[in-house]
Amino acid sequence: MGQPPERHHAIVIGASIAGLCAARVLSDHYERVTVYERDTLPPEPAHRGAVPQDRHVHILMARGAHEFETLFPGLLDDMVAAGVAKLENRPDCIHFGAAGHVLGTGHTLQREFTAYVPSRKQLEWQIRRRTAALPNVQIVQRDVNAPRFDGERQTVTGVELSAPGGNEFVTADLVVDASGRGTRLPSWLDEWGFARPREQTIDVGICYATQQLRIPNGLITEKVVVAGASRSQQAGLGMLFYEDGTWGLTTFTVNHVPPPQTLSEIHQVADDVLPAPLASAIRQGEPLGDIAFHRYPVSRWRRYDKLQRFPAGIVPVGDAVVSFNPTYGQGMTMTALQAGHLRRLLDSGTRHLAYELARATAKTTYPVWTMNAIGDLTLHGTEGSAPWWYQPVGSLFDQFLGAAETDRVLAEWFLRRFSLLDSLYMVPPASIIGRAVRHNMSSWWAQKRATAPVLDPDPVPGR
Ligand SMILES: Cc1cc2nc3c(=O)[nH]c(=O)nc-3n(C[C@H](O)[C@H](O)[C@H](O)COP(=O)(O)OP(=O)(O)OC[C@H]3O[C@@H](n4cnc5c(N)ncnc54)[C@H](O)[C@@H]3O)c2cc1C
Known part of the structure; x- marks a missing residue:
């Protein structure tokens, strides 16, 4: 030694x-x-x-906020004192879309969840x-x-x-x-x-275009708006309410699709990926400064x-x-x-x-x-070689997100995992997978019943 x-x-x-x-x-x-x-x-x-x-x-993940606080005790309180939004068990402050699904988070969470938005x-x-x-x-x-x-x-x-x-x-x-x-x-x-x-x-080919905005008070109750890209929609956005009362609005494209170049093209992305009230609030925002661009070709x-x-x-x-x-x-x-x-x-x-x-x-x-690789290669359609099991896991994940649109337990599970709380692994336990499958099955039956052709209950022979 x-x-x-x-x-x-x-x-x-x-x-x-x-x-x-x-x-x-x-x-x-x-x-x-x-x-x-x-x-x-x-x-x-x-x-x-x-x-x-x-x-x-x-975006500062809830887990990240916790880790930074451990390194720098008092940091989070100081940020809140500086005007940073603190979302304490307030899922109604988050609009979260991923791979074409919007999570049903407009309810009280069952477990403690605090996020900060510096x-x-x-x-x-x-x-x-x-x-x-x-x-x-x-x-x-x-x-x-x-x-x-x-x-x-x-x-x-x-x-x-x-x-x-x-x-x-x-x-x-x-x-x-x-x-x-x-x-x-x-x-x-x-x-x-x-x-x-x-x-x-991973050749993600991401392009960012960001515009800072001042949006009239009262138009948006959320403090965090996220709409991820999907296979059919290769653009998304993230929008955060900053400590100075302005909004950062980042639109992005994946797979080397050119990013929006003008404010009206940014508005178009918002129209495509957000519910009408949010997109309309963005249109009413006053742009502050120029659009900033950034290219991020590969994850490494x-x-x-x-x-x-x-x-x-x-x-x-x-x-x-x-x-x-x-x-x-x-x-x-x-x-x-x-x-x-x-x-x-x-x-x-x-x-x-x-x-x-x-x-x-x-x-x-x-x-x-x-x-991330599974998301990129199977849900965003990024080109690249992938192990055989990425595709089934990606499909399972897509189904899971579909169920989380209307199942609050699944939505909460996803939000916590996405925020890197609990565990870094996204693999759902059997109980959660079972819940997603049951949920999707009953939605499928309900839809099938609703769209089945109505048979004449009392047919008259020869009519
Ligand atoms: C477009 C984009 C969006 C992102 N969004 C998010 C997000 O939403 N959430 C999130 O958590 N992360 C995000 N990230 C990642 C995040 O920015 C980084 O993970 C984080 O900044 C940590 O980076 P770093 O400190 O390792 O390196 P950097 O932030 O790149 O800093 C490196 C520093 O080293 C200095 N330096 C380099 N060489 C020398 C030298 N020779 N001598 C002296 N100084 C030197 C540079 O000047 C710089 O200050 C994003 C990244 C990008 C590119």
Whole structure:
């Protein structure tokens, strides 16, 4: 057994959601934590150039809110004080459509369910403010050129910061790569003599078009409006009521279908996927600023958990490991879960941090990634090869959602699972499947009876 790892200085690359969560956890275990961020960090909630997705609707899952609160106690109350909507057991505040079905959630839920609706810029700013206030954490605006690798010791020893006269080296006992989807870690591994991680991808071909709106009071009682895409309708939308009283309205298309380009095309999507009162309220909204666009071609999971060898002194987190189809709204929540893994492993004093973190991350990623893949490949019609069992599971799921339109127990079950509460697995237990099947059977019989030709009860022979 060697010495336990030194824990003097940890460096985090990137001060977005993953980097800030990692820094929070590291601050309990390292004497000093430095977060390097190349972007300018605004002093109040504001959009950031390096995080272009922050202009688009970001759903915070109920599970994510809980995980963020565990990392940053008091965060949720502070957000509510800043005007963020809190939906406490209020399913009537949510309009939820998925794969062409609208869940019947207009009733009191049987179990406690609390959701928060911050804008992405509000959430990131609240987390950054709290991280920056930690006495042993510094957030510094610098661009990290690359981590430095010591080939003899097979370990990362720090990072090189880009500087006008040449790179500047800063030592660290651990470097956390939270630089997002565009991470260069696979290339660095290659340079250092390690294998690149295998990549799992799904060619989702998503395009976003977002318009911020001011909608006259009283037109919409919901605070969250979601209408997912379906095989027959390759466009959807998400709309959130923000803390400043405005609405973020994101329309999206799947499978490389071009997104709406104008406000009237955005209105058209709303007309197609929403009930008339909601679509009409959107038409009455006053547009604020320009339409923002974003392309998200592929969901990507870098399988660090499958590598045989990995250097010491560095771990990747957040979108640098796995970036989920954004239309399902899971990325920030899954990032917060990874921070929970990091915390548990640092508490345990493991000497195999990278390996164990990759394994723990893979364990929580697998069910969510798989359900997304089933949704993409079977319900949205995304092209790609799929195991034989995706199609039957997708059909079962479609039937389940159909039953959840009018069965409140099924709707609640779906809403909790979709929010990543209870379990990350979407597989319904036998009792819930049985309920869906019975429900669909009786609906089918009722429909058949209603549409059966009426026989003349008293036929007159020869007439
Ligand atoms: C269009 C879209 C919509 C989304 N919607 C949702 C949603 O509804 N709900 C949800 O939960 N998630 C959503 N996500 C995902 C969510 O945005 C991410 O999961 C989340 O931001 C975590 O990302 P991250 O911190 O790993 O990386 P990022 O947010 O990409 O941040 C990486 C940071 O690293 C910095 N950086 C990079 N390289 C360097 C360097 N060399 N030196 C210094 N700094 C560096 C960047 O400037 C940036 O600040 C969405 C994503 C997209 C693209």
